[in-house]
Amino acid sequence: MIDPVIASRIxxxxxxxxxxxxxxxxxxxxxxxxxxxWKDIRTGxxxxxxxxxxxxxxxxxxxxVGTVTGIVLEFEFGTNFAAFSTTAGELFGGPxxxxxxxxxxxxxxxxxxxxxxxxxVGNALYMVSAVAVGLGTWLSAVWILIANSWMQTPxxxxxxTKNGQTIVELVDPVAAYANPRxxxxxxxxxxxAVESVALFMAGIGAYFVFRHHVWGYSIExxxxxxxxxxxxxxxxxxxxxxxxxxxxxxxxxxxxxxxQKFAAMxxxxxxxxxxxxxxxxxxxxxxxxxxxxxxxIFGIGFPGGASWLASGGDAQASIQGLEEFDGPQPPVAIxxxxxxxxxxxGFWFILLAVWGGYRWWRGELLEDDLLHKALMASTLLGIVxxxxxxxxxxxxxxxxxxxxxxxxxxxxxxxxxxxxxxxTLVGFAVVYLGLLILYTYVIARIIRAGPPDVxxxxxxxxxxxxxxxxxxxx
Amino acid sequence: xxxxxxxxxxxxxxxxxxxxxxxxxxxxxxxFLFLDGFDFGVGVLFATREDNDEREQLLSxxxxxxxxxxxxxxxxGGSMFAAFPSVYANLFSRHYLLMFAILGALLVxxxxxxxxxxxxxxxxxxWWGRAFVVxxxxxxxxxxxxxxxxxxxxxxxxxxxxxxxxxxxxALTVVDGVAFLRLKTRGDLRDDLRIDGYRALGAYLVLVVxxxxxxxxxxxxxxxxxxxxxxxxxxxxTIALAGVYAAATLLDRYYVAFGAAAGxxxxxxxxxxxxxxxxxxRASGLTVETAIVSTLQLNLMSIxxxxxxxxxxxxFGVLYTAFSGPIKAGESY
Numbered sequence: 001m002i003d004p005v006i007a008s009r010i011x012x013x014x015x016x017x018x019x020x021x022x023x024x025x026x027x028x029x030x031x032x033x034x035x036x037x038w039k040d041i042r043t044g045x046x047x048x049x050x051x052x053x054x055x056x057x058x059x060x061x062x063x064x065v066g067t068v069t070g071i072v073l074e075f076e077f078g079t080n081f082a083a084f085s086t087t088a089g090e091l092f093g094g095p096x097x098x099x100x101x102x103x104x105x106x107x108x109x110x111x112x113x114x115x116x117x118x119x120x121v122g123n124a125l126y127m128v129s130a131v132a133v134g135l136g137t138w139l140s141a142v143w144i145l146i147a148n149s150w151m152q153t154p155x156x157x158x159x160x161t162k163n164g165q166t167i168v169e170l171v172d173p174v175a176a177y178a179n180p181r182x183x184x185x186x187x188x189x190x191x192x193a194v195e196s197v198a199l200f201m202a203g204i205g206a207y208f209v210f211r212h213h214v215w216g217y218s219i220e221x222x223x224x225x226x227x228x229x230x231x232x233x234x235x236x237x238x239x240x241x242x243x244x245x246x247x248x249x250x251x252x253x254x255x256x257x258x259x260q261k262f263a264a265m266x267x268x269x270x271x272x273x274x275x276x277x278x279x280x281x282x283x284x285x286x287x288x289x290x291x292x293x294x295x296x297i298f299g300i301g302f303p304g305g306a307s308w309l310a311s312g313g314d315a316q317a318s319i320q321g322l323e324e325f326d327g328p329q330p331p332v333a334i335x336x337x338x339x340x341x342x343x344x345x346g347f348w349f350i351l352l353a354v355w356g357g358y359r360w361w362r363g364e365l366l367e368d369d370l371l372h373k374a375l376m377a378s379t380l381l382g383i384v385x386x387x388x389x390x391x392x393x394x395x396x397x398x399x400x401x402x403x404x405x406x407x408x409x410x411x412x413x414x415x416x417x418x419x420x421x422x423x424t425l426v427g428f429a430v431v432y433l434g435l436l437i438l439y440t441y442v443i444a445r446i447i448r449a450g451p452p453d454v455x456x457x458x459x460x461x462x463x464x465x466x467x468x469x470x471x472x473x474x
Numbered sequence: 475x476x477x478x479x480x481x482x483x484x485x486x487x488x489x490x491x492x493x494x495x496x497x498x499x500x501x502x503x504x505x506f507l508f509l510d511g512f513d514f515g516v517g518v519l520f521a522t523r524e525d526n527d528e529r530e531q532l533l534s535x536x537x538x539x540x541x542x543x544x545x546x547x548x549x550x551g552g553s554m555f556a557a558f559p560s561v562y563a564n565l566f567s568r569h570y571l572l573m574f575a576i577l578g579a580l581l582v583x584x585x586x587x588x589x590x591x592x593x594x595x596x597x598x599x600x601w602w603g604r605a606f607v608v609x610x611x612x613x614x615x616x617x618x619x620x621x622x623x624x625x626x627x628x629x630x631x632x633x634x635x636x637x638x639x640x641x642x643x644x645a646l647t648v649v650d651g652v653a654f655l656r657l658k659t660r661g662d663l664r665d666d667l668r669i670d671g672y673r674a675l676g677a678y679l680v681l682v683v684x685x686x687x688x689x690x691x692x693x694x695x696x697x698x699x700x701x702x703x704x705x706x707x708x709x710x711x712t713i714a715l716a717g718v719y720a721a722a723t724l725l726d727r728y729y730v731a732f733g734a735a736a737g738x739x740x741x742x743x744x745x746x747x748x749x750x751x752x753x754x755x756r757a758s759g760l761t762v763e764t765a766i767v768s769t770l771q772l773n774l775m776s777i778x779x780x781x782x783x784x785x786x787x788x789x790f791g792v793l794y795t796a797f798s799g800p801i802k803a804g805e806s807y
Contacts, residue, residue, distance in 0.1 A: 424574045
């Protein structure tokens, strides 16, 4: 039996880590689907209908799995973190309710029309559905990140006592909900989602292009895959540099608002100036592998780099060390390494974008087999980077569930037994592993089946413009 | 118009907002149980259909609607969290394993139809077809158990009224599912469903009578609430609506039967709410007044909801209009 506090924390981490994959796919695909639908309706070209229908299938599967895993998350606050829910519910529950009413409702109802309704509704309503679905996915992120950013930099509340329990009471809605952390989180998250899908598109496009142009296999619909590769690369060229740019500004915001988290990201234990930015770092002794104290490491770094980044240009700037904070520290090794890998991946994506863009410009995009291999290997790395980023965000603020207000271990349901918590943890580990395998299998199947066969058709403004009904069944 | 400066201290327009939110919460739960209820009913009826073409028809009937219907549960959870956070915390952590049973059932139920359509070979469809049926049976059953335990303030998961109400909710979703499918199908399938509807309705009425009898015999606190005017009205409404449903089904008045099925769901949830009020969680002694959030947050949530709820009805209007009438062959992506 696992201690209910530990089990609840592992369970929440596990369910979040799995769940985030599906919203990332939906949010990232949304702008592509809006564009493909627009072009499909305006031009009547087969390629856009193919792109729309193929990516809609992937969106629909992602949405369903995202929904079932998301409902679990919503109710886990009540089941496993009842003390947190009682304390913070007044501020935290509101954004969740509004997410359901404002965003999820919009997305889910119009998804019915978007997925099933091409034959039933006119072009205008069909286009509205595409936009509504996309808007819904993005608005969901707005409300979830408002809730999360309040936990990172809480303000606009007062601690009061109600029914004998300490709770946070809303006193200033603008301060609480227009939280200073929110814009950074939102921009960084949405751009990451689009970047992840761009990498996914480029990766699978590259796979078919590679097999066709380099290995000489005859691939059906090779035009479709070439276009997919190009759309992926184009989106990567836009999103990859932006991600690093606002990532850097976001990090400076963390220095100001959550210095303990920043110290963990850089593994700075003692307050110091001229702190180096380590590219790789290892403890000198094996026993310290999970405890990369800055002073004990063997590492390669830029002298003054971390100070320079934290202050926005001053290599002599001082960084507050972890030892200045009372109480327990976050698991520094996890935060330090996750941050490094995320940033490393961010730069790798820029390199990929520039490399691919250069080849494309030179007209050599289809022949560079090394580029294809690099893109294929990076298909899922965008999602990996998102996971790492969330680990930095969520693990980095431990031991706090609400920064400076409530500790995570104080937020767990008081009546929860070890047996209950362990049983559901084991259940979730099994079910979610199965879900991941199933999702991967289904997506791989959709990709193998390829886009539906369609033909160019004249543009009409009546329902039923889709040319032929094609299924991808066996 | 309410002066903005009083937003923090006085309820909007002087309305009894705590009571409004209690009603709203159960209204949202009714919407979920009515809309996702017919999805569950279709899932249960799936077990009675052998023919592949008929099974496809059942899936196509709910295909465009399921996502939107299920969101009412998310809104229910979010609204309870926002308006009555202490109830949300107490109730869900107390029914810990039952909550996970509900979540597991909903997970299987949500996944199965999507997976069923992904491959068209027998073994795959047989397994996902079974998963669809099991999820559709267990989700309303556990929800019924949960609701009964909530109302009675039970501290254990398995209680006799919990089991009876669980079965009653399953029967009700089948009534609901039949009414919906009779709108969406034609021919033999539609005629065959009539008898399923009568059986489910009969079972539902028997189970409701058993539950009310049990409450009358064992729970003195709820006994007097049973004879309150609103609850009595809803009990009689249930009998009347059952009659309307039976007659409309016999006469092929499809929309009337569907409306009656909806009325049965709202009446059931209304009875639960009527029996519970003014408590909102008997086991922890919380009442509507003690559990509600502070005035400022409540006012803001009320303004947001007053704007969003009508919009949501517009979305549902657009969706159900676009897919009104019987399903067409081969509707897909």
